[in-house]
Amino acid sequence: MIEARTHEENATPKATTPETITTSMIIEDLENGTDRNGIKEKYGLESWEVAQMFKHPALKGRKARKVRKMSFNFVDDTATVDPNQTSIPTNDAIDTSAPVESEFTDEQINQMEGDAWENRMKNNNNNFNI
Secondary structure: OOOOOOHHHHOEEEEEEOOOOOHHHHHHHHHOOOOHHHHHHHHOHHHHHHHOOOOOOOOOOOOOOOOOOOOOOOOOOOOOOOOOOOOOHHHHHOOOOOOOOOOOOOHHHHHHHHHHHHHHHHHHHHHHHH
16 A cells, blocks of 8 residues: 655644744844745744734835845955054155145036135125125
């Protein structure tokens, strides 16, 4: 005689429902990308229980955050800040003998200087109004 497998043998074990589930636990799950079905499985809940939970004002309308994973490891290989640094370098530590290239064009610098001059003139005129 051949014995058939029963449905219970193939079923995945149901998670045990914790005694207390907090809104912050559910919000954290949503932020980590766990949707309602995932929450249902994680805590071993019934569909109606999940629906009831999401009627709470803190959870109403909240959706699982989309978590995107890159298909490669992205590594920052630029110079990093020393975590043991305790001070900010001052002008004394900066080499001022080398010419510094501006990140702005001459036209942009002239525009900024012109805007600053106009603002100074406006402020001076406002100070002399009676």
